[in-house]
Amino acid sequence: NPLQGAQFILAAHRINQLPSDQGAEVAFAGRSNAGKSSALNALAGHKGLARTSKTPGRTQQMVAFSLPPLKGDEGQAPLDIRLIDLPGYGYAKVPEPLREHWKQEIDAYLNHRRSLRGVVLIVDIRHPLKEFDRMMLDFCFHTHLPCHVLLTKADKLSRNQAQQALAAMRKQFASEGLQATAQVFSSQAGTGVDEARNMVVQLLRT
Numbered sequence: 001n002p003l004q005g006a007q008f009i010l011a012a013h014r015i016n017q018l019p020s021d022q023g024a025e026v027a028f029a030g031r032s033n034a035g036k037s038s039a040l041n042a043l044a045g046h047k048g049l050a051r052t053s054k055t056p057g058r059t060q061q062m063v064a065f066s067l068p069p070l071k072g073d074e075g076q077a078p079l080d081i082r083l084i085d086l087p088g089y090g091y092a093k094v095p096e097p098l099r100e101h102w103k104q105e106i107d108a109y110l111n112h113r114r115s116l117r118g119v120v121l122i123v124d125i126r127h128p129l130k131e132f133d134r135m136m137l138d139f140c141f142h143t144h145l146p147c148h149v150l151l152t153k154a155d156k157l158s159r160n161q162a163q164q165a166l167a168a169m170r171k172q173f174a175s176e177g178l179q180a181t182a183q184v185f186s187s188q189a190g191t192g193v194d195e196a197r198n199m200v201v202q203l204l205r206t
């Protein structure tokens, strides 16, 4: 697992508190309770890495994790590679000013972070795209940033239903002219974990 050995670096409330903007990083975004922490933990193969919670919206911060060098890069000058966990979004109990703060921070982050190579957007496979998901897809489209959607909690559907949801999502992207990619995922069942890891590595290498 190329993402094994991810380590917590810091939690930030503003983008200028993030690690210095060099090397390469991939950001994880999603609505609160979509399953983002569980996805990060599954990808890193480390159950306690990101905090999972039954209380959606608890973590309102950006969290940076460092990764060990990718395979084949060990001997070279070290390239800083990171995963960034963006704050969960859309939890009703988060007060409006805080929501606005994060919207602006995420906007600034996506627009100005030079080391950012792509976004992994976590979406519950059972739900249609919500306002936050659309905002992320739009941001990525306008900033020419690759966006890869993990349709997670696929274990809640039959295999057939999951494939149908994936096909519908891809069709929607195509009809809206979006370049985003998507796959089926389940942190619980391990579905699509390798595929998602490969995508993250591919993004980090670009």
Ligand code: GDP
Residues within 6 Å of the ligand: 030, 031, 032, 033, 034, 035, 036, 037, 038, 039, 051, 052, 053, 054, 056, 057, 088, 152, 153, 154, 155, 156, 185, 186, 187, 188, 189
């Ligand atoms: P976050 O708020 O997006 O970080 O979401 P969490 O990772 O904390 O997950 C929210 C809830 O969804 C928790 O109760 C998880 O146990 C559950 N969950 C997350 N991923 C999966 C999954 O792949 N399958 C199922 N069945 N439940 C999941």
